[in-house]
Amino acid sequence: MAETESEGATDSELTMSRAMVDAIATELRENDDVFVMGEDVADYGGIFDSTEGLLEEFGREKIMDVPISETGFIGAAVGAAQAGMRPIAELMFADFFGVGMDQIYNQMAKNTYMSGAAVNVPMVLMTAVGGTYNDAAQHSQTLYGTFAHLPGMKVVVPSTAADAKGLMHTAIRDDDPVVYMFHKRLMGIGWMPAPEGPKTPVPEDDYTIEFGEADRKREGEDVTVVTLGLHVHRALEAADELAGESDLEVIDLRTLVPLDTEAVLESVRKTGRLVVVDEDYHSFGVSGEIVARATEGALDDLSAVRRVTMPDAPIPYARPLEQEVNPGTEDIVKAVRDIHD
Amino acid sequence: MYEWMVTARNYEERLQEEYLEGKQPAFDISAGPIPGELHLAAGQEAAAAGVCAHLRDADTVTAPHRPHHVAIAKGVDLKRMTAEIFGRQTGLSKGKGGHMHLFDPDVNFACSGIIAEGCPPAVGAALAAKKRGEDSVAVAYLGEGAISQGGFLESLNLASVHDLPVVFVIEDNDWAISMPKDRVTDVENGAQRAGGFDLPGRRVDQDDAVAVYEAADEAVGRARDGNGPTLLEVQVHRRMGHFMGDAQGYRPDTDEEQAKQRDSITRMETTLESAGIDESTIEELRDRSHDRVEEAIEWAKDQPEPEPDEAYEDVFADPPAGWTPAPESTTAEQTGGDD
Numbered sequence A: 001m002a003e004t005e006s007e008g009a010t011d012s013e014l015t016m017s018r019a020m021v022d023a024i025a026t027e028l029r030e031n032d033d034v035f036v037m038g039e040d041v042a043d044y045g046g047i048f049d050s051t052e053g054l055l056e057e058f059g060r061e062k063i064m065d066v067p068i069s070e071t072g073f074i075g076a077a078v079g080a081a082q083a084g085m086r087p088i089a090e091l092m093f094a095d096f097f098g099v100g101m102d103q104i105y106n107q108m109a110k111n112t113y114m115s116g117a118a119v120n121v122p123m124v125l126m127t128a129v130g131g132t133y134n135d136a137a138q139h140s141q142t143l144y145g146t147f148a149h150l151p152g153m154k155v156v157v158p159s160t161a162a163d164a165k166g167l168m169h170t171a172i173r174d175d176d177p178v179v180y181m182f183h184k185r186l187m188g189i190g191w192m193p194a195p196e197g198p199k200t201p202v203p204e205d206d207y208t209i210e211f212g213e214a215d216r217k218r219e220g221e222d223v224t225v226v227t228l229g230l231h232v233h234r235a236l237e238a239a240d241e242l243a244g245e246s247d248l249e250v251i252d253l254r255t256l257v258p259l260d261t262e263a264v265l266e267s268v269r270k271t272g273r274l275v276v277v278d279e280d281y282h283s284f285g286v287s288g289e290i291v292a293r294a295t296e297g298a299l300d301d302l303s304a305v306r307r308v309t310m311p312d313a314p315i316p317y318a319r320p321l322e323q324e325v326n327p328g329t330e331d332i333v334k335a336v337r338d339i340h341d
Numbered sequence B: 001m002y003e004w005m006v007t008a009r010n011y012e013e014r015l016q017e018e019y020l021e022g023k024q025p026a027f028d029i030s031a032g033p034i035p036g037e038l039h040l041a042a043g044q045e046a047a048a049a050g051v052c053a054h055l056r057d058a059d060t061v062t063a064p065h066r067p068h069h070v071a072i073a074k075g076v077d078l079k080r081m082t083a084e085i086f087g088r089q090t091g092l093s094k095g096k097g098g099h100m101h102l103f104d105p106d107v108n109f110a111c112s113g114i115i116a117e118g119c120p121p122a123v124g125a126a127l128a129a130k131k132r133g134e135d136s137v138a139v140a141y142l143g144e145g146a147i148s149q150g151g152f153l154e155s156l157n158l159a160s161v162h163d164l165p166v167v168f169v170i171e172d173n174d175w176a177i178s179m180p181k182d183r184v185t186d187v188e189n190g191a192q193r194a195g196g197f198d199l200p201g202r203r204v205d206q207d208d209a210v211a212v213y214e215a216a217d218e219a220v221g222r223a224r225d226g227n228g229p230t231l232l233e234v235q236v237h238r239r240m241g242h243f244m245g246d247a248q249g250y251r252p253d254t255d256e257e258q259a260k261q262r263d264s265i266t267r268m269e270t271t272l273e274s275a276g277i278d279e280s281t282i283e284e285l286r287d288r289s290h291d292r293v294e295e296a297i298e299w300a301k302d303q304p305e306p307e308p309d310e311a312y313e314d315v316f317a318d319p320p321a322g323w324t325p326a327p328e329s330t331t332a333e334q335t336g337g338d339d
Helices: A016-030 A054-062 A070-082 A094-108 A144-149 A161-173 A230-241 A261-271 A286-301 A319-325 A329-339 B002-020 B045-052 B068-074 B078-085 B119-132 B150-161 B190-197 B209-224 B253-261 B264-274 B279-302 B308-312
Strands: A034-038 A063-065 A086-093 A124-129 A154-156 A178-183 A215-218 A223-227 A248-252 A255-257 A273-281 A304-310 B060-063 B109-111 B138-143 B166-172 B201-204 B230-235
Touching (some): A016 A034, A016 A054, A034 A054, A054 A063, A070 A094, A124 A161, A144 A178, A144 A255, A161 A178, A223 A261, A223 A329, A230 A273, A230 A329, A261 A286, A273 A286, A319 B308, B045 B068, B045 B138, B068 B078, B068 B109, B119 B138, B119 B150, B119 B166, B150 B166, B150 B190, B166 B209, B190 B230, B209 B230, B264 B279
Parallel strands (some): A034 A063, A124 A178, A223 A248, A223 A273, B201 B230
Antiparallel strands (some): A215 A248
């Protein structure tokens, strides 16, 4: 498990989107096989700024706007990857995966295996996840579990600019398909203010973060909170709120496939209490998986477990309804108090 | 038709004002009385009015994420639609759907926020009508950016193979968010897609509601008479950004200006005047639509917000016994070690 380093304080602070774009730009400069394709990635720069400014430097051959046709262009990225290139395809919202899912889970994810590794698929599928801005059931899902459940894809979920950059470099250089899921609320876009936290100092030189290394974003003794994406910041807020009452350790998974089980076990062996916070649906997802691994590996050390998740209901539109279902800082505080009073 | 068009325009202008409240000077999508994204259809009214004028309540319409003008022309309950957009309990979907997901079964209207995904359900409604021997028809609206999408192309084929009473209406506003039409397709227009499926394809080059009405008369009539589907394309204009808050940095100023000049509502007024309708009648229609819009907005704003617990209702029409969205049992304490 990695520890958050503070020595990067001299590096300039970047938004998460800027950090991602920096990594993509560096890879585009260094490797002719890298290119970007997706809806509104060129002139618009990505609806959530994930490709902001790339068109100006790299032109339309490298930064390709495509017709709205997810099956077509995600499948084309698979084909180009199998031909030895390194495409980065953007699925504008994770919610839209249904339109092109066959290409994602039957081709992108499985071709390496089905071919006996005769071919491999070195591509990145970037996609925006998450709610908090009342965009309702077709534009607010997180769906970490769906992608992590299907074998053959590595799944990355950054929570800070520094992580976003290192993980993007690793993703593009990886020889397997990587699903890179970024939370809209963390990107630092003008019309959707980010919470404190995702904007961090980012080293100027390129660096990679190994997949499968969770990050202990806060060290604590009493309760382990395992989470990812936006909810890393909500967990840290909860930790501040509970200071003096309960000492939280916050583990940011950073990648779901591979999953740093050891980081979770090491922490729960120390604290004995586990809270999993996940913006994805409650059942059959990340929270169940983490609890299962914790109980398989550290049952004797555990005294209590809680899950703070999105309930098994489509995400509603009206503000009081969405606030009710989206796990908030107060829900984390309450879960911690439930098991540590 | 003119009244629907002017109601839609008024309505969206008022929604825009309400939407921007609390979001200025710095635009924050999650602030203000109307939550979420808002996609306005100003400039597209002719496509709604000209087609829906031929429809009855029993006919089905599916609209995309930019639905208000079509909903108004189809006769969706304006008050409850407005309450839905404001996220209120008495909204069409009890505050669960929002502006991209309006459902009004009283007039068989539905919409979806996923591009082209309203096409297959329209085919399904047409299939149901055919199986039941009813003469109702289905109309699927989509944008020109959606014409490359599998859901649309598969729907054309299915409707054609089974001679289903469905009319596909492409609203060509020239822009798919930041993508101009010439980068979406290499053919001149979307109506040409029909050729590949052996069904009639017709394009109305101007956003003239009367010309749309005439073209739709033939298409809807063909469907109602059991003669199968038609693909109809209407040139409309996007006067606004893709969504509220879209700075449109990708769009030439001249294009936006042109879109505003080619105003289907002004065109319709000219048509009415040349047909001998006097100014006071037009004024009266305008006033009536204005009053109706104000009444809907005032009513909607007075409606209560949903109670938080209502988020857990309506997941199923018939909830399985014992089902809860986040079972209490999973939060029960586990024991196995020292506390």
